[in-house]
Amino acid sequence: MAPANSLSAWSDLQAHHESVGKTIVLKDAFKSDPKRFDKFTRKVTLPADISSGSNGTDIIFDFSKNLITEETLDKLVKLAEEAGVEKKRDAMFAGEKINFTEGRAVYHPALRNVTNQPMKVDGVDVMNTKGGVNEVLEHMRVFSEQVRSGEWKGYTGKKLTTIINIGIGGSDLGPVMVTEALKHYGAKDLTLHFVSNIDGTHIAEALADSDPETTLFLIASKTFTTAETTTNANTAKTWFLEKTGGKGDIAKHFVALSTNESEVTKFGIDPANMFGFESWVGGRYSVWSAIGLSVVLYVGFDNFHKFLAGAHAMDQHFQKAPLKENIPVIGGLLSVWYSNFYGAQTHLVAPFDQYLHRFPAYLQQLSMESNGKTITSDGTPAKYTTGPVVFGEPCTNAQHSFFQLVHQGTKLIPSDFILAAKSHNPVSNNLHQKMLASNYLAQAEALMVGKTAEEVRAEGNVPEELVPHKVFMGNRPTTSILVGGLIGPAELGALIVYYEHLTFTEGAVWDINSFDQWGVELGKVLAKKILKEIDEEGAGSGHDSSTGGLLGAFKAYGGF
Numbered sequence: 343m344a345p346a347n348s349l350s351a352w353s354d355l356q357a358h359h360e361s362v363g364k365t366i367v368l369k370d371a372f373k374s375d376p377k378r379f380d381k382f383t384r385k386v387t388l389p390a391d392i393s394s395g396s397n398g399t400d401i402i403f404d405f406s407k408n409l410i411t412e413e414t415l416d417k418l419v420k421l422a423e424e425a426g427v428e429k430k431r432d433a434m435f436a437g438e439k440i441n442f443t444e445g446r447a448v449y450h451p452a453l454r455n456v457t458n459q460p461m462k463v464d465g466v467d468v469m470n471t472k473g474g475v476n477e478v479l480e481h482m483r484v485f486s487e488q489v490r491s492g493e494w495k496g497y498t499g500k501k502l503t504t505i506i507n508i509g510i511g512g513s514d515l516g517p518v519m520v521t522e523a524l525k526h527y528g529a530k531d532l533t534l535h536f537v538s539n540i541d542g543t544h545i546a547e548a549l550a551d552s553d554p555e556t557t558l559f560l561i562a563s564k565t566f567t568t569a570e571t572t573t574n575a576n577t578a579k580t581w582f583l584e585k586t587g588g589k590g591d592i593a594k595h596f597v598a599l600s601t602n603e604s605e606v607t608k609f610g611i612d613p614a615n616m617f618g619f620e621s622w623v624g625g626r627y628s629v630w631s632a633i634g635l636s637v638v639l640y641v642g643f644d645n646f647h648k649f650l651a652g653a654h655a656m657d658q659h660f661q662k663a664p665l666k667e668n669i670p671v672i673g674g675l676l677s678v679w680y681s682n683f684y685g686a687q688t689h690l691v692a693p694f695d696q697y698l699h700r701f702p703a704y705l706q707q708l709s710m711e712s713n714g715k716t717i718t719s720d721g722t723p724a725k726y727t728t729g730p731v732v733f734g735e736p737c738t739n740a741q742h743s744f745f746q747l748v749h750q751g752t753k754l755i756p757s758d759f760i761l762a763a764k765s766h767n768p769v770s771n772n773l774h775q776k777m778l779a780s781n782y783l784a785q786a787e788a789l790m791v792g793k794t795a796e797e798v799r800a801e802g803n804v805p806e807e808l809v810p811h812k813v814f815m816g817n818r819p820t821t822s823i824l825v826g827g828l829i830g831p832a833e834l835g836a837l838i839v840y841y842e843h844l845t846f847t848e849g850a851v852w853d854i855n856s857f858d859q860w861g862v863e864l865g866k867v868l869a870k871k872i873l874k875e876i877d878e879e880g881a882g883s884g885h886d887s888s889t890g891g892l893l894g895a896f897k898a899y900g901g902f
């Protein structure tokens with residue numbers, strides 16, 4: 343594919359930005375077009391049998407408060423066409439090796455293919471082959487039901503009531519985020535810990551809270567070679583064997599979620615207690631795979647299945663909807679519009695939902711590990727900016743911390759606000775929910791309409807020298823996502839997949855490989871070398887004076 347800036351739609355958008363984009367005033371656009379909301383709002387509906395609402399759940403994506411006209415959207419769609427977004431999407435769903443730097447298919451949609459469409463990689467039916475998607479799902483169902491019912495017992499015959507998932511990156515963030523998001527559905531008699539950091543505090547605190555007789559360890563690692571995970575897992579194993587005086591049965595208390603059977607076996611886990619998946623599942627897309635076992639244990643298989651089904655519904659929308667109606671495509675194109683034509687460097691995602699408090703952290707890996715790339719498909723550097731810095735926190739908290747900058751700072755921060763119409767906790771007769779919703783609506787409105795100097799003065803009693811400080815420029819774009827009911831498993835699945843395919847669309851336009859992550863390797867290699875040097879005499883070799891100086895100081899102060 344060609345670099346994005348060589349496409350004619352790109353130059354067309356540049357001209358359009360100069361003539362229209364730069365001058366669009368959103369509040370005026372709303373005044374002059376009463377149908378603007380309808381024109382730029384899109385909806386998916388999740389069917390009743392999977393959704394949390396008895397009549398199905400609508401999820402509304404309101405793109406109308408973005409700096410676009412109908413012409414902008416047409417031109418962005420043209421860019422997607424010229425960049426081959428549909429062709430690339432179809433290649434992904436056909437199991438082609440679109441992860442071209444690793445020679446792999448990108449086939450995580452198969453993991454949530456609950457309607458069992460034929461899906462093949464290298465001619466192999468990934469759904470029904472031995473060890474394939476359906477077989478692993480069935481293993482997850484059986485195992486989770488055994489653990490949840492108490493039929494699966496620890497080495498002293500007790501029910502397992504503590505689950506410690508040891509994993510990092512995609513083997514941690516998905517399970518953490520989803521179990522938090524679906525806490526309402528979680529088994530109340532289960533305690534979950536997620537240990538990811540190599541900082542010994544993380545595993546030590548989880549172990550301190552746990553009883554070896556009732557603890558189940560899930561060692562979650564696609565490669566089973568990640569230093570943090572293998573070290574934490576070995577520490578857990580040593581703790582388990584010490585605490586049980588060597589009587590503890592690893593087979594009853596440790597299972598592996600991985601693609602690497604030989605490393606799993608070396609660690610001492612019986613392959614019968616391994617839940618596998620394939621190399622075509624990227625780490626950041628793996629919550630749908632065996633890596634999601636903690637989710638299944640916590641919320642139960644039926645809920646996990648609904649989670650997959652909601653994701654599948656969004657996959658189908660992405661596959662079938664024409665580009666101009668295609669919700670993740672529009673989201674991705676807007677990101678391109680702001681990044682490449684307005685110079686925006688960031689993207690804020692603020693869920694107005696406490697259960698979604700880890701959603702932004704999850705999206706950081708999804709987006710930034712996928713599209714934090716410079717090199718395009720022909721091996722040359724992109725001459726345009728690529729993946730934005732994604733950040734966020736739940737609201738209303740974020741409003742009381744960094745929203746100052748979003749409202750009055752010098753940077754353009756395209757923002758997504760997410761709200762569910764219904765709360766799982768309608769306490770105080772829904773007072774909290776109504777206040778939450780009023781903030782969700784007010785923030786997007788305030789960011790758009792702003793406040794002029796005249797309006798500040800009209801409020802009265804404002805000293806003239808304070809007027810400029812109280813002005814809000816407004817015209818700051820937001821996308822408002824409204825779940826027309828509760829956020830249950832299916833709704834959450836669909837929301838995640840919206841962002842997955844938004845990220846796909848960005849990468850497809852930018853002509854980069856969204857599916858490798860070479861950028862995480864260098865630091866790992868250097869850390870290995872330095873780890874050795876900590877145990878050797880001196881302050882290492884071949885380092886710059888800062889690294890060498892700090893290494894020496896660390897050893898001296900730490901007594902190493």
Ligand SMILES: O=P(O)(O)OC[C@H]1O[C@@H](O)[C@H](O)[C@@H](O)[C@@H]1O
Nearest residue numbers: 511512513563564565568625862
């Ligand atoms: O699951 P694994 O193999 O232990 O990998 C964990 C994480 O390791 C990181 O180094 C990768 O950048 C992530 O993509 C990955 O999710």
